[in-house]
Amino acid sequence: MEIKRDRYLKALKVRMHNGMIKVITGIRRCGKSYMIFHIFKNFLLESGVAEDHIITIELDQRKNKELRNPDHILDYIDERIKDSEQYYILLDEVQMLEDFEEVLNSLLHIGNVDVYVTGSNSKFLSKDIITEFRGRGDEIHIYPLSFKEFMEAYDGDQYKGWADYVTYGGLPLTVTMQTEEQKIQYLSTLFDETYIKDIVERNRIDRIQELNDLINVLASSIGALTNPTKIEGTFRSVIQSNISVNTIRQYIEYLKDAFVITEAQRFDVKGRKYIGTPVKYYFEDVGLRNARLGFRQVEETHLMENIIYNELRMRGFKVDVGVVQKRERDAEGVTAKKQLEVDFVATLGSKKYYIQSAYSLPDAEKIKQEKASLISINDSFKKIIIVKDVINVRHDEDGVEYINIYDFLLQENSLEL
Incomplete structure (x- = not known):
């Protein structure tokens, strides 16, 4: 097909x-x-x-x-x-x-x-x-296949399709492969023999092991705030490497240039300005990310966030990580500033959406936690929580919209529902 x-x-x-x-x-x-x-x-x-x-x-x-x-x-x-x-x-x-x-x-x-x-x-x-x-x-x-494109060629329902997509990603050839062994071998070989080889040859990298270690660090922390200085600390303490911050910064640029990873900057929602480091990194294809880690860390929570980020970019949005400053009073009555995070601020022309990725919302406390940053934003743009749970689109008393991951990915106009 x-x-x-x-x-x-x-x-x-x-x-x-x-x-x-x-x-x-x-x-x-x-x-x-x-x-x-x-x-x-x-x-x-x-x-x-x-x-x-x-x-x-x-x-x-x-x-x-x-x-x-x-x-x-x-x-x-x-x-x-x-x-x-x-x-x-x-x-x-x-x-x-x-x-x-x-x-x-x-x-x-x-x-x-x-x-x-x-x-x-x-x-x-x-x-x-x-x-x-x-x-x-x-x-x-051009991006790897979106989930909607993937399902056009997939032989199975959307739930089984999601399980495959979140594991093996959307490179077109993988959807034609019949066995897990084929997909694992293809993605693993592709990363080593094509992407790594290209980056090494193009940039004349001698310290190939450090590049591999950096990719592993980034793959293990998708969606986490980081910067070259933090990563350098990880190299020193965990890998016992003396790689410099500048080298890490260079290698990250090489990975971005090759479209292997993308950087999401932090944006102060109320101050309407970009904040420097730390930033977040996401992989262009989650299957490649999983292959990099030998398919040992297929954490659906973080991978769902990566997939949402990629989908928003496919739809043409500029996607940032939102930061919301809020004043809160503690038990002693002392007021202090608290920094809340919005997973994604998606902007396209005059359109803007504030989006949270929540794998599940099992109770009122979790809902309160996910909503906290959204209801602290005082503007008229849509606030949305995308969940893995199969639910109908609904709005709560605070105007927050809830949509399931399948509706979001399979309907091009899902943000307008």
């Missing part, structure tokens, strides 16, 4: 003919090539574009080795542009092209071409194209 990935097709469609290079970014194996060479190309053909007006070049293919030369590829493209009609150029693994900047600049000056490129490996990251073509590069970031 084909996974449609309509969100990304729509993003490509609205950017057609905008005079910019469309740069498809994303973690390795998330489906970038499939998106442009299969889904987008089929859309063009169904829209009436002649096949000979779609020029596709997979630069990692041996048969296209000669086209990695800038003059050869420009000649190849020029030979295929035979009239003034619109042409579409789809280039995969563009980092394999010598002097790719010059080639893409040349293509920008051809009036009747629309250019789409992907690329991400140890010698080049899609981020570099965005930097190189600032103002002329238009990024479409």
Whole structure:
């Protein structure tokens, strides 16, 4: 069964003919090539574009080795542009092209071409194209499968699907695999042989064990506030390593550049300003995170939080960690400031949502705890608690909305319910 990935097709469609290079970014194996060479190309053909007006070049293919030369590829493209009609150029693994900047600049000056490129490996990251073509590069970031996309291809109900998704994540190939052994081997090998190898080669890292240790530390603490100084303390006390704070900071940047992890900053809700460190880190794919730890720490509470964070970003939201300052009086009547946390402040244009992730709400005390930060925010934006428990959408006396994880993930308009 084909996974449609309509969100990304729509993003490509609205950017057609905008005079910019469309740069498809994303973690390795998330489906970038499939998106442009299969889904987008089929859309063009169904829209009436002649096949000979779609020029596709997979630069990692041996048969296209000669086209990695800038003059050869420009000649190849020029030979295929035979009239003034619109042409579409789809280039995969563009980092394999010598002097790719010059080639893409040349293509920008051809009036009747629309250019789409992907690329991400140890010698080049899609981020570099965005930097190189600032103002002329238009990024479409592709994520691993959302839970909704995952369920389109999954053979089972949503509850069994959730158990698989929270364990093995959403890299497209995993959903086609029949056994747990296949998935475990694929994800474990992919992390070591692709992601780690790319980062090491690209950044010429000698202390590979320290990079591996850092990834393990980050994987063990998803959703926890941290910073390079705290992590350095962990290295000293637990791993007995003398890695420096600057090295940790560099390695974190490398992981972010490769789209392995993402950083969520803290935002002072009442003061309307960003706070420095500490921050939170989440993994682009929870299956990769679990593989990194040998599937020994599949803690659904934290993984659910990571999945909610990723889903919000897939929907286009800027996602921060909310901080709410509140004054409370203790038993002796002394007033003191207390800092409360909102798991996510999700912002998109004029829309804003305050969201808590709560695996379960077994009693009134737990509900009170989860609500505390939300009801301390004095504005009209929606306050939502997403729970694992299967419940109908409801609102309580404080205006807080409760929605279950399945409704949130499977309904695109779930935040509007």
